Amino acid sequence: MRDIPKVELHLHLEGGAPPAFIRGLAKEKSVDLSGIFREDGGYTYRDFWHFLQVYEAATSVLTTPEDYARLTRAVLEESAANGVVYAETFLSPDFCGGGDVGAWRDYLTAIREAAEDMERSHGITLRGIVTCIRHFGPERSRPIAVCAAETAGDWLTGFGMAGDELKGKPGDFLWAFDCAREAGLRITVHAGEWGGAASVRDALDALNPERIGHGVQAIDDPALVDRLAEDGIVLECCPGSNVFLGVYKDWRSHPIERLRERGVKVTVSTDDPPFFGITMTSDYENLNRHFGWDEEIFAEVNRNALEAAFCDAATKDKIAKKLGASRA
Template identity: 35%
Template sequence: MEARPITALPKAHLHVHFTGSMRHRTLVQLADKHRVHLPDALVEEWPPRLRATDERGWFRFQRLYDIARSVLRDEDDVRRLLREAAEDEAAEGSGWLEIQVDPSGYAGRFGGLTAFTDLVMDATREASAATGVGIGVIIAANRTRHPLDARTLARLAAQYAGHGVVGFGLSNDERRGRAHDFDRAFAIAKRAGLLSLPHGGELLGPASVRACLDALRADRIGHGVRVVEDPALMDSVADRGVTLEVCPSSNVGLGVYAAAGDVPLRRLFAAGVPIALGADDPLLFGSRLACQYELARRDHGFTDEELAELARHSIRGSAAPGETQKRLLDGVDAWLRTPPGTTRTAADEME
């Protein structure tokens, strides 16, 4: 039987990083514009071969990300990145995008933390208006830096709560920087009404997930897949309704799992854990959101009804306004009512 098109399934994308959302073609063009030399891994050999389960591999991954970030030099570059990210989400059926950014990685070129954040918020509003995709921004701290830096970013995020910033995150190498070292930063964000959205449970095991829950009061967890190694904790995550932002292509690309079929999607789903599929860094892993749903269908045997439930998880786990969530959820129901083989877009489903 012909399958329903994934790109017509309304969904939310909750796990994608700022520079990592960039189109490869845009990276090459901006590098040419600003005369930035790109290594072969980002040009002829793209997407790069990555493995980050050891420190040397993580360093290479981070180095490539830093090089890619260096092509963002002026206001037009930032506006282009966000406009194209929103266009790509619209093309793949996303009606809501949450994009994660650490302003401290860009502040030096853009006049400081506040000036850069103001630019991102303005560019986000433009991109949303142009594409119809709702966008929330997650300001994220770097766990390899001092916790005081995280508190600075948490206070920055709090200033924009209710004005486009929806959450506070913690990213980079899980093996560095213990979750409880950042609890005061997350307390600042929580008091401002922001979601707690740390990474955990990818490069480290279940204890990393538990730390995110206990020390940071996580509302969602970036990745979290290795919670399956502790069935009792997995059941607790399910009972609490904490959404895991699972990024299958990233898990394989970084060497956490050898193949797409090894990512424990089916086990998490069967345990009742809410799952929001994400692409993480399409620029480095070579695939976007729709590919993650195709992977669930192809490698894990997810039916259309189960794919629709994954889409619902992503929508319900998002910070999208209530009316946006309702529109997207209604669109998911409409997608299931549409016979396979019928050509419709996600926009059609959400009408």
Template identity: 65%
Template sequence: MTRDPNEPISRDEYEYEIELIRALPKVELHLHLEGAAPPGFIRSMGKQKSIRLDGVFNPDGSYAFRDFPHFLRTYEAATSVLKTPEDYRRLTLAVLEESAANGVVYSECFISPDFCGGGELNAWREYLDAMREASDEAGKSLGITLRGVVTCVRHFGPDQAKRTALCAAETAGDWIVGFGMGGDENRGSQKDFAYSFDMAREAGLALTTHAGEWRGPREVEDAVRDLRVQRIGHGVRAIEDFRLVDNLVEKGFVLEVCPGSNVTLGVYPNLAAHPIEKLRERGVKVTVSTDDPPFFHTAMADEYENLARTFRWDAARFAEIARTSAEAAFCDETTRAAVLKRLGA
């Protein structure tokens, strides 16, 4: 549906359009597997294993955290209940069920050998097999396609990142399609991890990294220059430097934007203050993702609805976003063509 956003529309017509937008097929490029674990799933796993999860949940059962550093601690505490490949098979199924229910037809998940076998290659292979098994099952039963992006954790340091990159390089292929970095952006610098990114690049993996979420536009510049990535996780603070914005447009970089995450963590006070629309208007390729959806009380359909209500985006705008996401995906061309077909492109 394409319409002039300034054209008068009745309330009933508007709410009908919102429902159409929520139901659109979607592509998600920025999703942390453990961070997408439903709270009930983690509580159940903890109970089964007699693992105490003190301070992980609020009284209402949601995840508890005060700020970004506390969020990282809660994330890692919740992840502590996931100890076997079977745990990750079950987690992957639970996450894909939620994604599919929100209309996601293709997803790329950040997964880390640091949490899957402690960074040891043989153990990582076992975890990877379990996640792939769940991915294949969900593909058949739910119609959703999943691919993995191996991710090092910035605050674990460059030496650990090298072990993670080796795991990525040794398992690169049709399912492990990328390499990236998450974690605390305020620790170290992007260039500290250049060796790991070079290793992943040489193995044929596409590259992304978190940048420009907590630190300013210079962090995005560092990521582009020092790690030579194709996509930027978040990247929203690039808007503070129009010269950088113009460079992102000229070079065709894609931002994995997570509006709900940015607002919940306090990067921006509310969605109206979020720069996604300004970035898009200046020609930056933006995509929409949830990051760690249950932590941030969101889902892909909610992200679409909230953006529609805030910026008056119509269904055609979201179809454009989904196509941009599919075109920026790290998958092979056969998979991309199939995803674009499902988007109606």
């Protein structure tokens, strides 16, 4: 499973930070983050909402472009070790320069240069998607969208929204998404992880995304599942994350296979892997163990992911060769 070449569309850059990396950075900066780690060194939290607080605490020691360059190398080294050949990562100017365009450019340059170094040394290709943070509110999303629009291009290719989907409504963020779309950025939205099928429908109706982050709770609305299948909306499924956080009680309860059988284009990603003690390899092993997914199904899922990726055709052709597939 480790050696299957993989495409990952839903990976938060800070959420990919190995705990040892964050502990080391905190020590360098004399910041006490002992409260966010277990005795064995892993991250600790009570539930999803406490996880958001721990996530932001871990992120608090990432304060310079060089910190983010080091983070990028650490995350991509782990991804490449698990067979990922192409990844898209969520980035937030909220954490990288506080929403200031000039500061954001410096962070983005450092991240991109580190990613290009890792592509040369480890063969993994990375692209960036800016996200506004839903629970920070719609007003805060506007300067974030401007940062995204000002730096849109061949490397920064998408715009989305992460955070607590129980806060506010997708339509409240329409200005930010219109700004990003006008700059040529492609659109994805987190929905259907905690907010139920209705949150997926609301995101589709209000923001017209090509992809939905998570989206798995759509399974509770058969008409919505049909809509996803008919409209070709791609789901960035993160089954290991969902099971770990208790969205579903166990792997057998997870709807990824039922969605696939209904014709929905599903993909597989890890979300915030070290926070959940998972990897792309372990997720593939669990998909094989619980749903009988074999190389043929994994190839189908990775083709879905590559076709839905927010990169240009030349990059897709290059990655298709690594997948051992050809693009139509």
